[in-house]
Amino acid sequence: MYAKVVVDVNAKRVDKLFDYAVPEQLTDILTVGMRVVVPFGPRKIQGYIIELVDEMHDKPLKSILHIQDMTPELNRELIQLSEWMQQTHIAKRIAVLDIMLPRAVKGKYHKVYRLEEPESISDELYPMFSQNIVRINTLSADDIKALQPYIKDGIVTEDVEVKQQQKVKTVKAVECNVSNLDDALDSLRSDKQKSCLMMIYDEGMLTLKALKEQGYSSAVVNGLVAKNMLKKIDIEDNRDPYRHRDFVQDSKKILRDEQQTAYTAIRQAIDEETHEVFLLHGITGSGKTEVYLQTIADVLDKGQSALMLVPEIALTPQMVERFKARFGDLVAVMHSGLSMGERYDEWRKIRKGEAKVCVGARSSVFAPFDNLGLIIIDEEHEASYKQEDYPRYHARDIALWRGDYHHCPVILGSATPSLESYARAEKGVYRLLTLTKRANQFPVPSVNVVNMRDELAAGNRSMFSEVLASAINDRIQKGEQIVLFLNRRGHAQFLLCRDCGHVPNCPNCDISLTYHKATDELKCHYCGHKEHKPLTCPNCDSEHIREMGIGTQKVEELIYQHFEGAKVIRMDNDTTSRKGAHEQLLEKFKNQEANILLGTQMIAKGLDFPNITLVGVLNADTMLNLPDFRSSERTFQLLTQVSGRAGRADKEGHVIIQTYNPEHYAIQYAKNNDFLGFYREEMSYRKIGKYPPYYYLINLTFSHTDMKEVLLESKHIHQTLLNHLSPSSYVLGPAPCAIARINNQYRFQIIIKFKSEPELLKALTYLDDYYYDQFVKNKFSLSIDINPQMLM
DNA sequence: AGCACGCCGACT
């Protein structure tokens, strides 16, 4: 018997299966999906068993050294999925496996010295070994030098210890080891030991901690262990991040007609175990979540599991609470706030079948359920479902694959579906379910678009239009709450010389430097370059060099200047980077500790506070003007999303959108809450521009320090693509990227637009292989983004 | 990737 193994080496050259002999003693234990340690050249590394072959190999093989775990980390589905991803996403198998598994199982390598002949070593060096082994990282350079002669003589050998990042947490416990209780009790003298044994006999097993709390000291327990009546064992302990929280049991709510229709349709697919994809298009507050909860309940009743994906940012305590309240301990929650160990424990709860529901962000789409009955992707249109760095994947694609594998329905839910999904629903590929009414029957908020050009003409040069300023004052007086939205991440301010127009740029990248007030420095967000803020213009020496572009931090200052009685909570990358900060700030706002919540996109979701009656969008244009074909869609989604924050309770909500482009269709349709209108108009532009959903896109970005090199290679790439693709496809470019140089690397891109190209993956795989060698030799790098979310 | 091998230059 031999095994096909993926080795833990992240390199293209070894991105294949290696065959290893299975040693006699492992033949019965070894299963597919297990992690093993194998010799690899002169090294010793971790690997995953992909396949076991029950035949003799024609060549002599090296042998698997040992196994890393008793239960396989991967199941057959994930192995199959990883192969599919490797082929369709042009990614290395090991890189795919790495993102599918919790980081805790990733191999960790330590070089160790092993003392082979303890009697032959000097007395000074002997103490540094414990059990004849010492780790290299605990030794000083001098120690290592002193060991060298012994290594030469074979008294000490070098070895590698392969461990995982994080261990399974265990607690000490004892289990009962007697078959006849009465006989055992008769032989005991101590009453304490007798009652202790009886208790454990009843329970089968108890932790030492629990016994201590019952008044049985370790002396009592150890006495029984010595008599072989109890056996010490280690049991797994779960780090449950929510163990200190109590959740109020929540029960089903009655569904209204639209919800009921949607529920019935999904229910049927669940019962029939068909892989049907539903697009649940429901406006904010229409009760999508209740539909999710009830369909999940049905899946659980059938003895199956359910997976629910939400954007990271929407994974708020309120959301988690709702699931915990309905399904209790059956829920595993996975988000970025968990420690590596907590994440691993949640993962294992799912794998062992203890958790039947998983609520989590993007990477949870790989949750190791083996009997999935339903997959839900909430806020289906969110860009965060696409992993933007290698290996690039879209959670929606993975969910659809898994839905097909498990023969289970997939629900894509959104108030503003992506054009791709809605178009598929129109074509009948997905089944459209619509929720048009707010569950609580509250009126949709009124939306007011303010033309900032008029404000400027009227002499108002501040951030706040007349309408918005008076509305803010009004709400402050009434004691109501306000959400202000500034679509500028962090505080991307730059410097501008008012005399000569000079903007300080990064010396390594073609982008302006960002001003950071906290450190009074100019920073480049792409390469990390930093410099002190100049006092005068580096170009003309003028003193009129000013900060331009307003960030959240600046707006906070302005609010305090303009509005009496304002109390602001600011939420952006700077104030929420600390663990739990996001939650804390929202809690403060909920408790009315502030009347204005000011933030970036992160506040567009998940807040559901009754006292918010005004939502202001300070500048709707920043996103609209990005050079990307999805900018209108993103703007429409965001404005709709933000507007949904107002007037959810008995007070009427009001939304004010400030813009320099009031007539833009994305803003107008958002104002009128008209998804379908927006969809139709945007689709017509996509058709003319040959963009998704009419065409699929591939974005190839390549870079090198020498521009000539980039231009030369880009011709080769372009020609290769033309040779492989049919005439109905378009190969655009090469053209410089929106940021043409990053870290002194010149960047160009080629965009492929196509409808159907059976040979495309082959061509891309060829390019990926070819340019991997080029990268090794020449530092020319190529990255391939299939179905890009952004073209920048 | 990471390790060994190998082939050149500048040191005791």
Added chain:
DNA sequence: GTCGGCGTGCTC
């Protein structure tokens, strides 16, 4: 003569 620089090639 040999220590060490990093180019090349291989890993079941």
